[in-house]
Amino acid sequence: MDKIYDLTKADPKSLQERALKLSEEAGELAQAVLSVTKAPGSAYKNHSLADVREEAVDAAIVSLSLLAHVSDSREDFEAELDRLMTLKCAKWSEKLEPRES
Ligand SMILES: [Mg+2]
Numbered sequence: 001m002d003k004i005y006d007l008t009k010a011d012p013k014s015l016q017e018r019a020l021k022l023s024e025e026a027g028e029l030a031q032a033v034l035s036v037t038k039a040p041g042s043a044y045k046n047h048s049l050a051d052v053r054e055e056a057v058d059a060a061i062v063s064l065s066l067l068a069h070v071s072d073s074r075e076d077f078e079a080e081l082d083r084l085m086t087l088k089c090a091k092w093s094e095k096l097e098p099r100e101s
Pocket of ligand 1: 025028054055058
C-alpha cells in the first residue's frame with residue numbers, strides 16, 4: 001500500500017482523470033469477462049482468466065489510487081482504507097447472513 005500512495009503522489013493526474021481511468025479499467029475488465037464467458041458477440045476476442053485477473057487488479061489499483069488522492073497523508077490513507085474495508089466488508093457479510101423464511 002506504501003507503493004500505491006507514493007505512486008499516486010508522484011503522478012500528476014487529477015481526481016477526474018483518475019475517476020475516468022477507473023471507468024476505462026472497469027470497461028477492460030468487462031470486456032475480458034464477456035470474452036471468457038463467451039457472451040454473444042464477445043467470445044472472438046479470446047481473453048483468458050489471466051486477462052480477467054490482470055484487469056481486476058488494474059481496476060483495484062486505480063480505485064486505491066483514488067483513495068490515496070483524497071487522503072492528506074500516508075497514515076490517513078492507510079487508516080481510511082482499513083476502516084472502510086472493515087465497515088464495507090461487515091455490511092457485505094450482513095447481507096449474506098441466512099434469512100428466516
Ligand atoms: Mg487494464
